[in-house]
Amino acid sequence: MKYAFFPGCVSRGGCPELYPATLKVCHRLGFELDELQERGATCTGAGVLQEKNQFLGDVFNARTFAMAEQLGLPLMNICSTCQGVMSQANKRLKDDPDYLAKVNGHLAQEGLEYRGTAQPRHLLWTLIEDVGMEKLKTYVIQPLTNLRVAPFYGCYIVRPTDALEFKLYPEREDSLERVMAALGAQVVDFPGKTRCCGFPILTINEKNSVSMVARHTTDAKDLGADAMVTPCPLCHLNLDGYQPKAMQQSQRDINMPIIHLPQLLGLAMGFSPKEMGLSRHIVSAKRVLSKIRVPA
Amino acid sequence: MQVVVSVRRYNPEDRGTPSYWQEYGLEVEENASVLDSLIKIREEVDGSLALRCSCRSAICGSCAMRINGHAKLACNTKLSDVAGEDGKVTVEPAGVMPVVKDLVVDQTMFWDKVRQVSPWLQPEGPEPEAEYLAPNSDMTHLAGVMACIMCGACVSDCTVLEMDENFIGPAALAKAYRFAADPRDAEDRSRLATLSEYSGIWDCTRCFECVEVCPKGVAPMDRIMSLRDRAMERGYDKTYGARHTDAFEESVTHSGRLDELRLPIKTFGFFNLPALMNMAPVGLRALLRGKMPPIFHRSVPGVKKVRQLVKSVKAQQRGE
Numbered sequence: 001m002k003y004a005f006f007p008g009c010v011s012r013g014g015c016p017e018l019y020p021a022t023l024k025v026c027h028r029l030g031f032e033l034d035e036l037q038e039r040g041a042t043c044t045g046a047g048v049l050q051e052k053n054q055f056l057g058d059v060f061n062a063r064t065f066a067m068a069e070q071l072g073l074p075l076m077n078i079c080s081t082c083q084g085v086m087s088q089a090n091k092r093l094k095d096d097p098d099y100l101a102k103v104n105g106h107l108a109q110e111g112l113e114y115r116g117t118a119q120p121r122h123l124l125w126t127l128i129e130d131v132g133m134e135k136l137k138t139y140v141i142q143p144l145t146n147l148r149v150a151p152f153y154g155c156y157i158v159r160p161t162d163a164l165e166f167k168l169y170p171e172r173e174d175s176l177e178r179v180m181a182a183l184g185a186q187v188v189d190f191p192g193k194t195r196c197c198g199f200p201i202l203t204i205n206e207k208n209s210v211s212m213v214a215r216h217t218t219d220a221k222d223l224g225a226d227a228m229v230t231p232c233p234l235c236h237l238n239l240d241g242y243q244p245k246a247m248q249q250s251q252r253d254i255n256m257p258i259i260h261l262p263q264l265l266g267l268a269m270g271f272s273p274k275e276m277g278l279s280r281h282i283v284s285a286k287r288v289l290s291k292i293r294v295p296a
Numbered sequence: 297m298q299v300v301v302s303v304r305r306y307n308p309e310d311r312g313t314p315s316y317w318q319e320y321g322l323e324v325e326e327n328a329s330v331l332d333s334l335i336k337i338r339e340e341v342d343g344s345l346a347l348r349c350s351c352r353s354a355i356c357g358s359c360a361m362r363i364n365g366h367a368k369l370a371c372n373t374k375l376s377d378v379a380g381e382d383g384k385v386t387v388e389p390a391g392v393m394p395v396v397k398d399l400v401v402d403q404t405m406f407w408d409k410v411r412q413v414s415p416w417l418q419p420e421g422p423e424p425e426a427e428y429l430a431p432n433s434d435m436t437h438l439a440g441v442m443a444c445i446m447c448g449a450c451v452s453d454c455t456v457l458e459m460d461e462n463f464i465g466p467a468a469l470a471k472a473y474r475f476a477a478d479p480r481d482a483e484d485r486s487r488l489a490t491l492s493e494y495s496g497i498w499d500c501t502r503c504f505e506c507v508e509v510c511p512k513g514v515a516p517m518d519r520i521m522s523l524r525d526r527a528m529e530r531g532y533d534k535t536y537g538a539r540h541t542d543a544f545e546e547s548v549t550h551s552g553r554l555d556e557l558r559l560p561i562k563t564f565g566f567f568n569l570p571a572l573m574n575m576a577p578v579g580l581r582a583l584l585r586g587k588m589p590p591i592f593h594r595s596v597p598g599v600k601k602v603r604q605l606v607k608s609v610k611a612q613q614r615g616e
Contacts, residue, residue, distance in 0.1 A: 009554040013589035040598040159504035196455040196503035
């Protein structure tokens with residue numbers, strides 16, 4: 001499969017371990033990636049730009065969609081926030097032909113036109129919809145049999161469900177659990193899996209943001225999870241980077257490793273922890289490695 | 297159809313007894329609602345079950361509760377839509393608010409927050425002889441928010457209120473928008489000034505829970521985003537939230553991608569030493585692990601085209 005690949009800003013910024021881990025895993029899966037940001041595609045706006053100028057955000061995303069259309073490739077991303085913002089923009093553009101025409105009026109200066117055919121999808125969804133769980137199992141060299149993993153989705157890949165087309169694709173709702181099970185891991189279900197990690201209010205109300213980190217990581221720990229896995233690099237930034245503060249604030253010894261989805265895939269595919277960039281995490285992932293008997 | 301309704305029970309008179317799950321096996325009509333099953337339990341099986349309901353038509357907003365973990369109106373939720381393959385459905389009281397008994401919660405906090413935003417029209421000038429008039433075109437965007445039935449579903453599932461009861465919350469903020477955006481209201485500036493303070497519009501995480509659970513399509517989060525936009529337009533742009541949005545826009549429109557390193561610095565201010573020092577341990581830990589964005593921010597290739605695009609969009613928005 002070949003994809004128009006949208007890595008997003010954070011996979012090469014605050015989470016520099018995510019981008020190379022994704023490339024290795026995608027290569028192993030036989031995915032060929034044509035990277036859109038190397039062609040000039042912009043940030044999605046992450047919902048923040050949209051607070052101030054939703055139309056400009058939609059123009060940016062329509063431009064990215066038009067680039068993917070021009071390449072004739074399905075559009076894949078690796079960030080729950082990118083997924084949600086793209087899906088919401090796409091819904092507005094597809095639902096209203098006049099709005100789309102207005103947006104295209106601006107894209108015309110670059111010779112671009114969005115025809116409304118793009119379907120932005122997270123790597124997580126492409127695993128379910130393009131690869132399939134039976135095929136995914138054939139890539140597993142190191143089953144994660146002893147590992148108890150709690151899923152943590154990130155808001156924008158689970159809400160709003162109409163823009164994310166959950167009715168058309170009901171398996172998206174528990175996609176993370178399906179993938180984790182296919183890799184051999186034990187799924188630890190917990191109520192916080194679809195809640196907010198607190199990242200969006202980190203610079204506005206740090207106390208509340210860190211409380212969310214403490215709540216979710218503690219809940220996962222109390223339910224016996226060895227690690228949490230997330231398809232969202234922004235959730236990773238908060239749950240991993242602010243966990244020391246969360247431990248301080250909650251007076252709990254949490255130490256819950258937060259694993260990016262591609263890293264979990266990579267470990268199961270037999271990549272080394274170093275190849276997956278696990279040493280870059282703030283909370284050590286050694287516990288994960290000892291559970292699957294991989295040397296750190 | 298056969299269903300098993302698992303209800304979260306709690307009776308304050310049983311001192312020291314925590315809440316517990318109780319299952320009721322029932323035979324119900326194919327089109328029965330969750331509320332139908334609860335009333336059947338109360339009237340035919342267990343008269344001690346406490347619940348609040350009235351209109352049974354999704355108008356009064358009395359029967360908001362958590363069904364399978366998410367806030368819904370019990371009266372307009374069909375059992376056949378929510379019961380699993382084993383016929384099981386879970387019913388709990390609404391979240392955030394304290395439980396009085398079983399499925400009844402104390403809504404005092406909900407109403408206090410609504411009152412906090414002065415939910416009435418505050419026009420200026422002499423009182424007109426008849427109604428305060430407004431053109432239809434200025435009012436249609438308020439139709440959605442006026443559909444609110446004050447059921448509290450959004451408050452129940454708000455991810456911020458779950459952590460901090462001081463947050464004004466989605467229902468009250470949607471109500472605040474209803475008046476701040478009303479062309480007849482003269483207090484929009486003071487409303488926006490108050491709402492821009494701590495625990496107001498900028499404390500929302502944009503998690504979409506309230507949009508997802510609202511049974512009336514009010515989309516409280518969208519109203520909160522509109523309030524943010526209006527607040528910035530009116531000059532209330534010195535809060536961390538507004539500064540964060542400004543810095544984000546500047547970064548993305550200038551380079552096509554987010555400059556993560558400079559975003560917090562611009563949000564807090566270059567000379568805001570306490571805030572920057574607070575971030576220092578997190579930054580240092582990340583630096584030691586090699587988990588830092590590039591120091592030299594790189595624009596997307598062909599960034600001039602992006603800047604030209606931004607220019608043309610903004611010119612159109614200014615009406616040029």
